Structures are given as structure tokens and as C-alpha cells.
Amino acid sequence: MFQSRTHTCNDLRMEHVGQTVKIVGWMENVREVGSSLAFVILRDFYGTTQVVLETEEMLASIKGLNKESTISVEGVVRERDSKNPKMATGDIEVVPTKIEVLGRCRYNELPFQVGRSREADETLRLKYRYLDLRNPEVKNNIVLRCNVVAALRAAMTEHGFLEITTPILTASSPEGARDYLVPSRKHPGKFYALPQAPQQFKQLLMASGFDRYFQIAPCFRDEDARGDRSPGEFYQLDMEMAFANQDDVFAVLEDVLPPIFAKYGKYNVASSAPFKRIPFTEAMETYGSDKPDLRIDLTVTDVTELLGDCGFGPFEGNVVKAIPVTDFTATRKQIDKLCADVEVQSGNKAYWFKLDEKGEIAGGIAKFLQDKKDAIIAALDLKPNTFVGLTAGKKGVAQKTAGVLRSKLGAMCPNHMDTERYEFCWIVDFPMYEIGEESGELEFCHNPFSMPNGGAEILDKAHAGEVDPLTITAFQYDLVCNGVELSSGAVRNHDPEIMVKAFELVRLGEDAVKAKFPAMYNAFCYGAPPHAGIAPGVDRMVMLLAGEESIREIIPFPMNKNAQDLMMDAPGTVEQKQLDELSIAIVRHEDDEA
Incomplete structure (x- = not known):
């Protein structure tokens, strides 16, 4: 017996044929054939089952019911004449003797088809998130998240860490982002802040004599959304160790994370311990980024001395970086789009030339490079049919633009990027x-x-x-996976x-x-005591494991890009009485939205 049912909609198989069962769920689809035959697909959290209505009485029990109504079905399991190999329960069907309406859907038209909700406009998906979550694809991401969090908790406990919760209402602290402030009723004019991270508390725990602390910590930062960052709140695996150094922290995560990625990840290959360690300056020089995607085999070369005086205006007086790409097959149209995309993302232009099949420098800025042809080929070890992407500017600008260019070149060149793997590295010495x-x-x-x-x-x-x-x-370090910064950490100044x-x-x-x-x-x-810690982002981790590009796909109730909860209509207005209790007056500015 499973609650008010004998089986879930994913349980029934051929061995249940002839048994009387009771299943419950949502009416996903109804197909009527004549006046006394209908096929209903019933869906619950676990799966789907086909229900066949073969009498006018049974058909009448669902007449007028809209899709997504919830019903209870009691009946007999039988073998299907026409089996459906795409359904786990596709060998059987249930012939009901009783149908009870549990929850009626009162809308003829749904905002989107539940099974295709991911194709709908994101605004609609967030407003009707409870319908979106009925989609098995969306639901499975949340189930994955639950399993990953449970696995993290178990692994940290096995490593001797104690789960200790820290305060949500605390003092404002300079963590690098804007605080969410909470006014105090008892102390007019003073404010609590929601923690950007449990940083000070976990260090205080080390000073209190606790040896190993962790928690799945909620963090709150008033910052803009990105594909890998949700506005408002996020969760991290926060940890701290007393009498520990950088190597101790690395050893724990290198032991905890690979089994979880191997078990729950979309890809079967992941880095094994020890993860590669790359100093910050080397990462910026070699990859143009402090969160390099090591699945891409392309690297950045400094060619300032070689090309700085070639006569091309943007190179003069600037640092110049080059990224050679062998066996490059993109068209001129694709190259133009590549350069345009780099400029949009980095705010700085990218340039190019190529060594063609005949060994000649052609395309892009080639006319400025002819006098240096032999030196360029030797310095970059160029082979025929090699594309060379170029960036220029002050050192930091040239590096970061090269990092964007490298990532986009990897994405458009399958022979230079192994997408089906998880590649970890540590960035150290920030x-x-x-x-x-x-x-x-x-x-x-x-x-x-x-x-x-x-x-x-x-x-x-x-x-x-x-x-x-x-x-x-500093003894500061970042953990990076597939070009995504999973966490920052440090040996603390105690x-x-x-x-x-x-x-x-x-x-x-x-x-x-x-x-x-x-x-x-x-x-x-x-x-x-000397102590050190780190805090991998749970949301980003699950996003990588699920193979999703947007972090909102793995959060149960995410906000939109403007930090709005469209489902709950937050942030919203409050009554004047509440403001008065908090000694708050709202001051309107001319440029405020109505």
C-alpha cells in the first residue's frame, strides 16, 4: 500500500495482470473513440499508466473534466494488445471499475502543454512554475538536485564534518556584493542583513574549537542574474577545517566530488584526483581566463613583440594575443559571426588571419602581416589550414578577450573540444x-x-x-569545472x-x-587555530551534472533575470501599518518605476 493507492503509475508490469489495483494522478491526455471507449494517460510523480474506459458509465465519470485534473482509478490490470515500448508500463493497461475525481482543473486552456513546457516562454514557465514542475524533464532536475545534496551530506559526514547551521539574520558585511537588508522593529533605524555567505560564522566556529564544519548554506546577494548565477539566493556546500592548509581542503573535495559526478553526471568521464593546479597569472596568460574550460585544447600565445609594430592600428602600443586553431573549416560568414559574438560578450574586438592550404597568410588582417610571414609561422608553429584569432588592448583586456575568443572557438570546433566530460582544475595564488x-x-x-x-x-x-x-x-583558490567557477576558498588570516x-x-x-x-x-x-575552507556552489554543481545551460532549470522556484518571483508576485508592496512599525518611509524619485 502506498498512501491512498496500491501502486504508483510507474509500478505496474506483466506480473500484475489480473490484479485489482488503485492508482492516482493527473489526467495527462484523454483520447475518446466513439461514445463508450476512451484512453486516458494517468501521470503521477513516478511515471504514467494507460487507463482504458470501455463503458458509457466509466466514460461519463470523466466527461467534462479538463486535462490536468487529478483522479483516482480502481480497476483490473490487463495485458495491452498494442504495446508501447516508450512507456515503462507500456505492456499493460488498467480497466477501471471506479473513478473518483480528486481535484478538478477548472481551466479549459492551459498556459502551455505540460509535457512541452520547456518550449514555452520563460515568463509563463516562472509564473506557472507549479505546472512547469509537472513536466517529467523539469521534475527530474529537481530530483537530481535532491539526490546530489543528500550525497554531499553523506560524504561530508563520512569525512568527519559536522553539519552546523548559522544565522540568517546577521550584520552587514563586505563580501563583494550588495546586501539584502532587513529592518529591525525593535531597533528603529538599524538593519539586519541576510548573509552573503556564512564566512565569519564558520571562522568563528573554528575559533570555538570545532574541527570540521559544513552546511548546505543559503546565501543572499543582491546582484544581477547570469546563466550560471541566480539573483537573490543560492546554496553552497560551505565547509571549514581547523589546523588545516590548502592541501587539506583540496584533498577533501578531490575525494568527495568525483564519485558524485561519476554517479549523477550526464557525462561518464571526469577528472580524477589530484586535480590540475594552475596559478592565476598562468591561467590568464595561457587561457585568458581564471576559470578556463580545460576540455578545449587551444591555448593563448603572447605575440606583442612580433606583431605590435606590424602597422595595424589596434595593435600599436597594446598587448597582442594569438590563438592558433589547426584544421579550421569555418566559412567567412561563420568567422564574422564569431568576431561579432566576441565583441558583444567582451566589449572588445577580435581579429584574425589564416595560413591557407598553400602556406600563404590570407584573410582578416593578412595585408599587415606579409613582411613578417616567416617569423609568424615559426613563432606560432603554423601548419597549412590554420586559423589564428587575435586580440589586443591593455594586458587585462587583451587576456580576457582572448579567453572569450578561445571559448567560442572551442565551441565551434568539435575537434578541439571534448564536450562529453567533466574537467576540474584548481586556480591558485590569486x-x-x-x-x-x-x-x-x-x-x-x-x-x-x-x-x-x-x-x-x-x-x-x-x-x-x-x-x-x-x-x-594570497592563499586563495577557485575550483573550476568545464569553465564554470564552482567555488572560491582560502586559507584564512587567523x-x-x-x-x-x-x-x-x-x-x-x-x-x-x-x-x-x-x-x-x-x-x-x-x-x-590556522584554518581553511571553501564553498562549492550547489546550484552550479547540479547545473553541470544535469547538462543545463541555465541555472534556473535546476532551482525549484527560481526568480527571473530581474530578481522577480512572478509566481508569488515578489517583491511586492506592503501596508503602511507595516512600514510604520519598522519606522520606514518610502521616498519616491522621479525616475522610479510606477
Whole structure:
């Protein structure tokens, strides 16, 4: 017995022929043949079963019912005359003796066909998400997510980690994105913040004496959507280890993740431990990205000295990068589209030439390169029928544009990209500091709580002017899979003196550090262990496992690109009484939407 049924709609097989059963579900399809014969496909969470109505009485029991109504069917299982190999239950059918309507669908027209909901407009899918989730393809992604989360929990527990939940209402903290703020009723004018990550809490747990912590942590960031990032909230496998270094963290994830990807992934091949480690500077030089897709065998070469003075205007005074692609067969139209797509995504132009079958440089900017033909062929080791993509600009611009070009070249050249696999790598030795685009001043590049390579000594030299802060690297690392950043992590700065020195370089003194991070600073003053951690994104992980391009496909109730929940109509207005209780007044600006 399974709840109010004897079997699910995926259970029945030939061995059940002759048995009286009770199944329940949604009427997926109804096909009437004459006045006393109809075929109903009944669908529940588990599968589908065909029900055959052979009397006027039975047919009358569903007359007027719209598709997607829920019914209960009691009847006898028999062998089908015309079997359906596409259905798991395709060898049998149920002939009902009783049909009961459990939940009537009151709409003649559905916003979309449930079985083809993925073809519908996304706005409709999000507004009627409860119908979209009835589609087995959509439902299966959510089931996958549940299984992956369960597997992660089991694996972390097996590795000696304790699952500890941390607060949702907390203090605002500079994590690199905008906070979601929650006004306090009892403390007018003050606000809680939803955590961008449990960063400080998990470090405090290490200072509290816990050795290994994890949780499937909800995180909240007020940032724009992307294909691999959902606005509003997301979940991560948050973990931290006391008395640990970078290698300890790597060892855990290299043991936890490969079996899960092997079991649940769309592809059968995945990297085995140890994952490749690539320093940040090398990743940017070789792949043009700090999240390189290693399934692509193309690499970036610096040709600034070779081509900087070739007479082509965009190259003069700039860094120039080249990506050779052997056995290139794209048409001129495809090349033009490639360059246009790169410009749209990167904001910077891409250029090209090719070495044709006769060994001549042709196409694109070839006329500027004829005098350097032999040097170019030697430097790039070019063979006939090789395409060379080029980018130029300041170093960072040239690198990042080359990274976009490399990814798009890989996608259009199957002989240079093995799509049917999961390729992991670690990006290590990130810069500790950078010059802020808006401020123009020195800022933390990644996590401000990271331990610098060289510890207090390197920071002292930076304060003394003996070392450029931009050359300082940190024990920060990213886990990348198939060009998607799964997580960032770091060995933490657990020493209050080193922490203050690190913050002083970005114009925050000891008093400011104490004020912004009072609990962490004080806890570390009581003797904190060295500790390290990381937090792989669960949503991105499941997206990769499912082979989906949009992260919204694996989230049960996602927001749209504008951070709106169309189903629940959120964000929405509230009553004036609620605002008054919170001491909040809404100020309208002329450019605000009505």
C-alpha cells in the first residue's frame, strides 16, 4: 500500500495482470473513440499508466473534466494488445471499475502543454512554475538536485564534518556584493542583513574549537542574474577545517566530488584526483581566463613583440594575443559571426588571419602581416589550414578577450573540444590586492580574510615600500569545472596582527577592523587555530551534472533575470501599518518605476 493507492503509475508490469489495483494522478491526455471507449494517460510523480474506459458509465465519470485534473482509478490490470515500448508500463493497461475525481482543473486552456513546457516562454514557465514542475524533464532536475545534496551530506559526514547551521539574520558585511537588508522593529533605524555567505560564522566556529564544519548554506546577494548565477539566493556546500592548509581542503573535495559526478553526471568521464593546479597569472596568460574550460585544447600565445609594430592600428602600443586553431573549416560568414559574438560578450574586438592550404597568410588582417610571414609561422608553429584569432588592448583586456575568443572557438570546433566530460582544475595564488575600477585605489581582490603568501613579512615590506602590494598573492583558490567557477576558498588570516596589517594597506586601521569585524577580531585574540575552507556552489554543481545551460532549470522556484518571483508576485508592496512599525518611509524619485 502506498498512501491512498496500491501502486504508483510507474509500478505496474506483466506480473500484475489480473490484479485489482488503485492508482492516482493527473489526467495527462484523454483520447475518446466513439461514445463508450476512451484512453486516458494517468501521470503521477513516478511515471504514467494507460487507463482504458470501455463503458458509457466509466466514460461519463470523466466527461467534462479538463486535462490536468487529478483522479483516482480502481480497476483490473490487463495485458495491452498494442504495446508501447516508450512507456515503462507500456505492456499493460488498467480497466477501471471506479473513478473518483480528486481535484478538478477548472481551466479549459492551459498556459502551455505540460509535457512541452520547456518550449514555452520563460515568463509563463516562472509564473506557472507549479505546472512547469509537472513536466517529467523539469521534475527530474529537481530530483537530481535532491539526490546530489543528500550525497554531499553523506560524504561530508563520512569525512568527519559536522553539519552546523548559522544565522540568517546577521550584520552587514563586505563580501563583494550588495546586501539584502532587513529592518529591525525593535531597533528603529538599524538593519539586519541576510548573509552573503556564512564566512565569519564558520571562522568563528573554528575559533570555538570545532574541527570540521559544513552546511548546505543559503546565501543572499543582491546582484544581477547570469546563466550560471541566480539573483537573490543560492546554496553552497560551505565547509571549514581547523589546523588545516590548502592541501587539506583540496584533498577533501578531490575525494568527495568525483564519485558524485561519476554517479549523477550526464557525462561518464571526469577528472580524477589530484586535480590540475594552475596559478592565476598562468591561467590568464595561457587561457585568458581564471576559470578556463580545460576540455578545449587551444591555448593563448603572447605575440606583442612580433606583431605590435606590424602597422595595424589596434595593435600599436597594446598587448597582442594569438590563438592558433589547426584544421579550421569555418566559412567567412561563420568567422564574422564569431568576431561579432566576441565583441558583444567582451566589449572588445577580435581579429584574425589564416595560413591557407598553400602556406600563404590570407584573410582578416593578412595585408599587415606579409613582411613578417616567416617569423609568424615559426613563432606560432603554423601548419597549412590554420586559423589564428587575435586580440589586443591593455594586458587585462587583451587576456580576457582572448579567453572569450578561445571559448567560442572551442565551441565551434568539435575537434578541439571534448564536450562529453567533466574537467576540474584548481586556480591558485590569486592576487591579494587590485586597483578598484570605481575607486582607483588599492582594494582587496578576493576575500579580505585570506592569508597572504609570505605572511606578516611580505605585508611589512609592502608598508615599507619595498614590495608592490599588487604583486602580493594570497592563499586563495577557485575550483573550476568545464569553465564554470564552482567555488572560491582560502586559507584564512587567523592572526589579528596580520589581519590589521592587511587592512591597513586598503586604508582601514585597527579601529576600523575592530568596528567592522568585532566578533572575529576579538575571537582571534583568544588564540585561533590556522584554518581553511571553501564553498562549492550547489546550484552550479547540479547545473553541470544535469547538462543545463541555465541555472534556473535546476532551482525549484527560481526568480527571473530581474530578481522577480512572478509566481508569488515578489517583491511586492506592503501596508503602511507595516512600514510604520519598522519606522520606514518610502521616498519616491522621479525616475522610479510606477
